[in-house]
Amino acid sequence: MQKIGIRLIKISVVYFMIGISLGYYMSIAHQYTLTGVHFHINLLGWTALTLAGLIYYLFPALANNKLGFWHFWLHNLGLPVMMLSLTGMLLTGNSAWTAGVATGATLVIIAVFLFAINVLLHVNEQNSRFS
Template structure:
């Protein structure tokens, strides 16, 4: 799972960089919040989580790790897609999708934190 997270994070990195590139070319920075969150929660957070899981197999193989993986990777696209559409269309109803996705990501971060504290121990 650690390797899968690292590989998935590169897709978020590519998407975030492409979005930033597009904003720079067009001089339209309306989607800057999407760009930042894709890079932080997609590229950076998932890369670091992948490294943690790779280095600590007990955390990787735990149920908490699996729930973290799925909730994060379901919630982030929902959150970012909804936020992007909300910004572009100004349709406030899309705020619900943003909130749902953000809630899933937040739950995944809580589970990751519990997992690290529970399953990562110093070498004896």
């Protein structure tokens, strides 16, 4: 799991490409129905995962425990479920997609809390790449 930081940074770049492409499409088509999807992909995919990846890289001890493992998997399972469901809901107007949005969002928030707990418990000067 030590390479979790690098993996998160690479995954975040994929989200960046998706988010930017979606924003580009919306601008050209003058169709902004998916603005919420665009926003969440860029914030929770590109920005949050890039920052988490950098933190995992700078503090390797964060990646070597179950909190890091579960953060990685819950975030990366929850975000696509949430975004695909939100896309379906916004495009079709069908509220049946709400369960997918709620499930994905719940996985992501759990992941974020696990990451925060991991940082609070394990970030210190002794386990940094700077020491």
